[in-house]
Amino acid sequence: MKRFLSLCLFIFMLWPYTTATAQVQFDDVGPGNVHSEGIQSLIEKEVINGYPTEAGGRIFKPNAKLTRAHAAVMFSRYFNYSKGKQDLTF
Numbered sequence: 001m002k003r004f005l006s007l008c009l010f011i012f013m014l015w016p017y018t019t020a021t022a023q024v025q026f027d028d029v030g031p032g033n034v035h036s037e038g039i040q041s042l043i044e045k046e047v048i049n050g051y052p053t054e055a056g057g058r059i060f061k062p063n064a065k066l067t068r069a070h071a072a073v074m075f076s077r078y079f080n081y082s083k084g085k086q087d088l089t090f
Contacts (some may be wrong), residue, residue, distance in 0.1 A: 026050050026060040035062070047077045 029039055039060065042048045049060040075081070 025058055026056045027053065028059045029062055033062070045078065047074050
């Protein structure tokens with residue numbers, strides 16, 4: 001099951017859903033990152049929003065482990081599943 005979720009997340013991150021014209025908004029993922037286009041696409045679709053920093057910016061934590069809770073939040077946002085708790089964050 002973990003491999004399936006990891007594979008799905010990998011596909012979502014790399015799949016170019018839209019043409020990303022704006023720069024990535026995360027402090028720890030720059031435009032030169034291999035996955036920046038996929039990450040930007042997920043930002044625009046409001047699937048991911050990252051973590052706030054003390055300085056007022058946002059970080060993505062690209063090397064952090066993906067938990068089941070993170071995957072559930074991303075899938076529910078992607079498929080617009082609105083039943084249950086609103087404003088899910090991670």
